Amino acid sequence: MTAAAFSPTGIRFKNIDKRYGGLYALRRVSLDVTPGECVVFAGRNGSGKTTLLRIAARLVGASAGEVKYQNAKGEDSVGAPIGFVAHATMVYDELTAEENLLLFAKLQGIAAPEARTESLLGEVGLLERRSSLVRTFSRGMRQRVAIARALLNQPSVLLFDEPATGLDPQGITWLAESIRQMRDAGRTILMSLHGESEISALATRAIRLDAGAVVADTKTGASLHSILTFGGA
Amino acid sequence: MVKSIIKAVILFALIAATAYIAFNYAPIEKSMGVIQKIFYIHIACAFSAFVAFGTCFYANVRYVFTRQAKADWLGVAAAEVGLMFILVVLITGPIWAHPVWGIWWTWDARLTLTFVLGLLYVSYLLLRSMIEEPDKRALFSALFGIFAFLDVPLVYFSIRWWRTQHPQPVILGGAGSGLEPRMRVAYLLMWGALTGLLILLMNARYKLEALRASVEELRREAEVQ
Amino acid sequence: MGLLSNTAVLLGKELRTEFRSRELLTTTVVFILVVVVLFSFTFDPTSSESRRFGPGLLWLSFLFAASLMLQPCFLREQNNDTLSALRLSVSDPFAIFLAKLVANTVFLLLTEVLMLPIFAVLYNVHILPVLAQLVLVFLLGSLGVAIPGTAFSAISAQARMRELMLPLLLLPLLTPVLIASTESTAGLLDANPELRWAWLGFLAGFDVVFLTALWLFGEYLLEE
Numbered sequence: 001m002t003a004a005a006f007s008p009t010g011i012r013f014k015n016i017d018k019r020y021g022g023l024y025a026l027r028r029v030s031l032d033v034t035p036g037e038c039v040v041f042a043g044r045n046g047s048g049k050t051t052l053l054r055i056a057a058r059l060v061g062a063s064a065g066e067v068k069y070q071n072a073k074g075e076d077s078v079g080a081p082i083g084f085v086a087h088a089t090m091v092y093d094e095l096t097a098e099e100n101l102l103l104f105a106k107l108q109g110i111a112a113p114e115a116r117t118e119s120l121l122g123e124v125g126l127l128e129r130r131s132s133l134v135r136t137f138s139r140g141m142r143q144r145v146a147i148a149r150a151l152l153n154q155p156s157v158l159l160f161d162e163p164a165t166g167l168d169p170q171g172i173t174w175l176a177e178s179i180r181q182m183r184d185a186g187r188t189i190l191m192s193l194h195g196e197s198e199i200s201a202l203a204t205r206a207i208r209l210d211a212g213a214v215v216a217d218t219k220t221g222a223s224l225h226s227i228l229t230f231g232g233a
Numbered sequence: 234m235v236k237s238i239i240k241a242v243i244l245f246a247l248i249a250a251t252a253y254i255a256f257n258y259a260p261i262e263k264s265m266g267v268i269q270k271i272f273y274i275h276i277a278c279a280f281s282a283f284v285a286f287g288t289c290f291y292a293n294v295r296y297v298f299t300r301q302a303k304a305d306w307l308g309v310a311a312a313e314v315g316l317m318f319i320l321v322v323l324i325t326g327p328i329w330a331h332p333v334w335g336i337w338w339t340w341d342a343r344l345t346l347t348f349v350l351g352l353l354y355v356s357y358l359l360l361r362s363m364i365e366e367p368d369k370r371a372l373f374s375a376l377f378g379i380f381a382f383l384d385v386p387l388v389y390f391s392i393r394w395w396r397t398q399h400p401q402p403v404i405l406g407g408a409g410s411g412l413e414p415r416m417r418v419a420y421l422l423m424w425g426a427l428t429g430l431l432i433l434l435m436n437a438r439y440k441l442e443a444l445r446a447s448v449e450e451l452r453r454e455a456e457v458q
Numbered sequence: 459m460g461l462l463s464n465t466a467v468l469l470g471k472e473l474r475t476e477f478r479s480r481e482l483l484t485t486t487v488v489f490i491l492v493v494v495v496l497f498s499f500t501f502d503p504t505s506s507e508s509r510r511f512g513p514g515l516l517w518l519s520f521l522f523a524a525s526l527m528l529q530p531c532f533l534r535e536q537n538n539d540t541l542s543a544l545r546l547s548v549s550d551p552f553a554i555f556l557a558k559l560v561a562n563t564v565f566l567l568l569t570e571v572l573m574l575p576i577f578a579v580l581y582n583v584h585i586l587p588v589l590a591q592l593v594l595v596f597l598l599g600s601l602g603v604a605i606p607g608t609a610f611s612a613i614s615a616q617a618r619m620r621e622l623m624l625p626l627l628l629l630p631l632l633t634p635v636l637i638a639s640t641e642s643t644a645g646l647l648d649a650n651p652e653l654r655w656a657w658l659g660f661l662a663g664f665d666v667v668f669l670t671a672l673w674l675f676g677e678y679l680l681e682e
Contacts, residue, residue: 021367022450059542060682084546088539094475106467107547149543297678352630359626363617373613376675377627380606383671384631387664391634394656395641 008035008186009080009156010070011056017064018051018212025051026062027212033190033205035072035156038183040200041192042228043209049192052209053161056190057084069157083150083158087165089142090149093135097126097145100134101152108153120148124178140171147178158182160191164199172198196228237437244429251422260415268332273423275325278318279347280424281431285315286350286382288435289357293378296371302446305371308378310438312357314431319351342389342396349388353381367449461550468544468557476565486527486569491576493519498580508581513643516577517599517636524566524603525625531558531611533620541680551677555608559672562604563597570596588646591653595646598661599639605668606631612679634664 011033018026026048033039041049054060056067069080084090091100098117105113121127124144129137134145143163150158160179164172176198183189183202193200200206206227208216216222255273292308295301326344327337338344357378364370476482497515501507535541544554571593578585585592607628614624638657645654 021453022447023453054682057542057546059545082546084542086539086542088542090539090543092471092475092540093538094478095471099474103467103471104543104547107464107544109463109549297675349630349633356626356630360613360617360623363619363623365618369616372678372681373616376678377610377613379675380609380668380671381631383667384634387634387660387667391637391660394660395637398641 006081006154006156006187007077008072009077009188010035010037010072010074011157011188011190012068012070013052013056013065014068015065016052016055016062016067018048018055018060019063024212026055028065029209029212029214030065031207031214033188035188036183036186038179038189038202038204039191040203040206040228041190041209042194042200042206043192046211047209048212049209050161051212053084053159053190053192056157057082057159059084077156080157081153081155083153083155084161085143085146085150085159085163086161087163089134089146091134091142091145094133096131096133097121097137097148098130100145101148104149105152110152116152120151123151124148139166140168140174143167143171143175147175155187157188157190160189162192162194164193164197175199176202193228196225200224200228237433240433244426244433247422247426247429251419251426254422255419260413268329271325271329273420274427275322275329276420277423277427278321278325279343281427282315282318282322282347282350284428285311285318285431285435286354286385289315289378290382293375293382296375297379300368300372302367302371303443305367305375306439306442306446307435308371308375309358309361309442310435312354312378313438314434316351316354316358317434318427318431319347319354322347323351339401340396341401342393345392345396346385346389349392350385353384357381367446461553461556464548464550464553465556465560468548468553469560472557472561473564476561482527482530483565483569486523486565487572489526490519490523490569490573493522494573494577494580504582508583509644509647509649512577512581512583513640513647514636516573516643517639520566520570520599521603521629521632521636522625523569524600524607525628526621527565527569528562528604528607528611528628529614529621529624531562531608532615533611536615542682545680551680552673554680555612555672555676558611559601559604559608562608563600566600566604567593567596570600583647585647588651591646591651592643594653595639595642595658595661598658598665599635599642601665602635602639602661602668603628603632605665605672609668609672609676609679635661638664 011031013029013031013033016026016029017024029048029052041052043049051060055062058067069077069082071077071080092103095103098121101117101120102113105116110116118127121130124147126141126144126148129141134142137145158179163175167175179189179191179199180202183204191199191203203224206216206218206222206224207214208222208227216227218224218227251273255270289308289311292304292311296304296308323344326347330339331337357374360377361370361374364373494515497519501511532541535544541554545551548554574585574589574592577583607624610624610627610631614620614627617623638661642654642657642661645652645657
């Protein structure tokens with residue numbers, strides 16, 4: 001992917017609680033993600049993976065605790081650019097691929113938005129389809145637009161919430177290759193996945209969540225395989 | 234439990250005493266006759282309704298900034314009880330108007346305002362029934378409640394100006410000015426009794442909502458397991 | 459990247475999307491037309507009666523149409539969760555509301571102005587001499603509808619029965635707008651046309667109050 005124009009960023013989750021009514025979606029989750037780590041979160045549906053990622057993206061506020069982004073020296077890094085890719089594409093069907101990227105580039109105040117849009121479209125292989133409405137794209141192509149959107153602001157941190165949903169094997173291979181390049185460029189990556197795949201193989205660390213709490217972590221000795229497959233995906 | 238029964242009995246006695254005084258102690262009004270006595274309930278209920286409305290607004294703002302469930306319970310309690318008082322105002326108005334003016338309804342400023350206020354309450358309560366998730370329900374109804382509260386003075390002024398340009402017979406107009414001392418006693422007693430009723434009802438509704446919230450919580454927890 | 463430039467970019471997107479398909483505009487114009495025509499069957503529009511009832515039913519049809527037209531405003535942002543993308547991209551969430559309410563005002567104004575000649579013909583009223591003033595009244599009135607309307611579109615998108623909820627939330631609240639706009643319009647369609655500045659000032663005040671409320675509380679309306 002693009003040459004690194006970002007600074008390595010780590011994430012610290014401190015005692016994160018998330019309550020909906022009386023129910024805990026997340027319970028005292030504390031994690032330290034060092035810059036450049038590629039972390040995969042595994043767990044059943046409802047275990048809190050999506051909630052944790054959306055809190056990290058600051059789309060959802062935690063009921064208690066805080067999320068902090070830190071540079072390599074451990075100092076707080078306010079305004080670190082973050083990229084978020086969910087299973088919803090988060091792009092407009094009624095606009096073309098190019099219009100979508102231009103829109104978000106201009107909103108984020110990116111310099112030379114047209115040039116950046118063009119370069120990203122090239123990287124995700126959508127240059128020929130730049131003027132087609134996203135509505136006409138296949139699932140795999142939509143994910144590419146989504147990833148291009150997430151990369152617009154040269155993010156130091158990328159958050160993927162079940163990104164492989166609905167992708168065919170070629171799509172998954174392409175996604176895995178993209179994530180591998182992001183990881184090798186030194187970006188910090190958090191992803192939530194179901195089960196083992198080409199994508200989970202990229203992880204440098206795996207964490208299992210159950211009922212909103214961290215129950216296993218490769219950092220504390222559990223094996224990647226057991227975290228990804230324990231109790232069924 | 235015993236305390237609330239005692240409170241209810243006291244209140245009942247107070248209201249009964251007030252009714253007696255309104256009918257037998259306060260004199261009969263010269264021009265309108267006996268029907269004027271409905272004024273005591275009509276105005277006191279209107280006052281209570283506005284107190285409830287103010288309480289609802291306070292609860293709404295508190296919820297948005299503190300997200301405490303208690304504030305949400307207070308909001309719905311105030312809205313429901315307030316709506317009840319508004320209904321009484323809207324019923325007693327026409328009951329007065331018919332023998333005096335020969336018509337059931339007139340779009341006079343105060344009554345129209347009360348009607349619109351009632352509609353806003355109803356919308357608030359309907360909105361709550363259409364959102365299942367408790368936190369969302371509390372937040373969005375609170376936000377609507379805040380907008381509705383800001384609207385009320387605007388509704389009042391617009392209706393009043395409009396009515397000065399297109400005058401209508403006024404319901405219970407002028408009855409508020411120059412109250413004879415015995416009438417004043419009856420009015421103050423009624424006002425006190427109904428304010429007491431307002432507080433009692435809101436308290437009961439508040440407790441019911443608190444109970445409902447914990448039942449809902451338990452049910453959701455059971456579902457997850 | 460500031461509030462105004464974000465708003466401009468988003469406004470461009472809203473306008474471009476709508477003018478590409480024109481779904482909202484065409485259905486709204488047709489709806490108002492249907493309502494206005496149906497109303498005319500309920501009484502015999504002689505000239506003086508038209509002046510009496512015309513403004514009221516014109517604005518009533520605008521309000522009904524608006525409460526339908528404002529539905530998709532936030533609903534369509536739920537489609538691909540584009541609302542989250544916007545929240546992540548803008549510096550001030552108020553830009554999202556500002557852009558949408560300006561777009562909604564523009565759409566409403568367009569449909570109203572399109573309806574005006576048809577209304578004038580059907581109800582035998584003279585609009586040409588007061589056209590500019592009418593547009594001013596329509597502008598302030600449409601803002602009054604669009605500001606709370608956009609806010610409540612965000613609320614109703616989270617509720618069930620949202621097609622009914624939005625009108626239920628919006629219409630009682632818009633009583634002052636209905637009264638002020640009707641009075642202003644009636645003044646202009648009168649035998650001696652006059653611009654009722656007091657009512658226009660009131661409309662402007664209404665717009666300011668709710669714009670401020672939206673500015674203060676908008677970010678909470680976007681919470682998930």
